[in-house]
Amino acid sequence: MNYTPLLNSQSLRVVTIFEPKKDIKRENERERERERERERDMAGNGGTMIVGAGPSGLLLAHMLLSNPTLPRHLLPITILEAGSDPRIPMPLFKSRQYCVGLSARGRDAIGRVKGLWEEVQKEGVPTSQFILHSRKRSISLKRSPDKPSLLINQRSLAATLLTRLEDCHAGGRLKVYFNTACVGADFGSQTVTFMGNLEGTVSYNLLVGGDGARSTVRTEFIRQRAFDYQQISMPYYFKVLHVPRPSELADYAVHSFRLSKEDSEEKAKWPGILIPLSQSEKSFLQFGCFPTPNNGMSVLIEWSPDSIPKDLLQIKEPSELKAYIERYMPPLRVPLEAAEAFISQRPTSSMKVKCSRFHDVQGRAVLVGDAAHAMSNALGQGCNSSLQDAVALDNALHEEADLTLALEKYSTQQIREDHAAAYLSEHAFPQAKWLLPFFLVGNVLSAVLSKTIMAPLIAPSIQSLCSETLVPYSEIVQRHKLWLSVVELTNMIAAKRRPSLQ
């Protein structure tokens, strides 16, 4: 028997191990293999496999675990998440996480789990106004103050849903694995394969693809017959900057700006530096400011291929970025660490996804949330509709004892609603310059008149029906058919004129 002295680099302690070097290695490998086997046993074992710990996957887990009629073979619930645990603290400025606005539908969905909305609410900021800042003045599109949207950072939302989930359902019925990505599913054998912290292939009784717009589970749907599918990159990119909230920007509103660099150089002062809402030929920045808790502000900077803010994107030095933003995007003030994080962030583009069905009978599989219907964020309905998917799937499983019938029911209902939500998000706002005044005047008038005796005669706007009520999206499309058709046509013409996404 020989011995090997090992130098522990941290303490420089000499550790003497009376084992042959070779055996230690083999033993470690065996131990790792045993560990992997244990983990493989833990994950899966039939039950429900939810891929993705985003809002839709996590709320679904909540609902299924609270459902007393859930068949035993759909337990345990296993969640596989490719990313890290959102409960691990991370300074906001370090992440590219954006804020989502949870309105009536999101509140209704989360509120179905006792006490959960109250927890979520603590992490967000209520807002009841949308202010469009233009050169001369600001236009405020007010919403009912008693029906505010809750602005919440994505990571905080996931962390809150998760904390409560584990608090309420710890034990054998729930298993959550982070840094573990689903890399494939096989509907024939009803198995999923995953890699990362855990590796292996396990069987399931119900597979839920809640893995977002670039879903891996959906890839297996695409291989099936009679599944039509469309995926389109949206002609916008964005980056997110996290800064302290300037006192000039109220914390009860989302502020939207369209800014011309040339105009700001005319020494005009805030708030008069901003150009009107028009498709200017000049370079401009479009950004939305979303208040976050503790007097923070999440700034979403967006651009399309015909208005790339090249100057901004070329900056490599934090101090230069800080100076640029403070000069051209007042009243923002940028800490250097936030500037540094912004520079290292890669621009992201969003995707639209449309599927002809959300379920597969043979594969005992369903898609929820963005995996099924990623949509434009113009109306702020992506997350809200995704949360409603969880409610609809849970209801269907509650109402139909037969899994096939339940999946069909869910799919039929949500295809109608989510396709309508995507259509509204696409066509509620006109892109044609000449239609914008009609849109703005219509919105302001409807908001003003709805508070007078004429209220019964005024049709609530699409925005207000989507975010303040639970009127089905399909019904909103019917009510605003004429306007939507005009916008659809003019948007189509505008899109043809726009340069394609590189």
Ligand SMILES: Cc1cc2nc3c(=O)[nH]c(=O)nc-3n(C[C@H](O)[C@H](O)[C@H](O)COP(=O)(O)OP(=O)(O)OC[C@H]3O[C@@H](n4cnc5c(N)ncnc54)[C@H](O)[C@@H]3O)c2cc1C
């Ligand atoms: C800029 C912007 C602003 C938005 N604002 C709003 C708003 O105001 N209101 C609103 O309602 N919606 C908004 N949305 C849309 C909203 O973010 C999405 O609709 C919502 O996050 C969808 O939730 P989800 O759970 O379906 O998917 P996601 O939130 O995308 O979650 C999917 C999860 O799956 C994980 N995952 C991915 N692939 C795998 C894999 N292979 N294996 C395991 N895990 C995987 C991901 O890491 C992620 O955690 C906005 C979107 C954008 C881009």
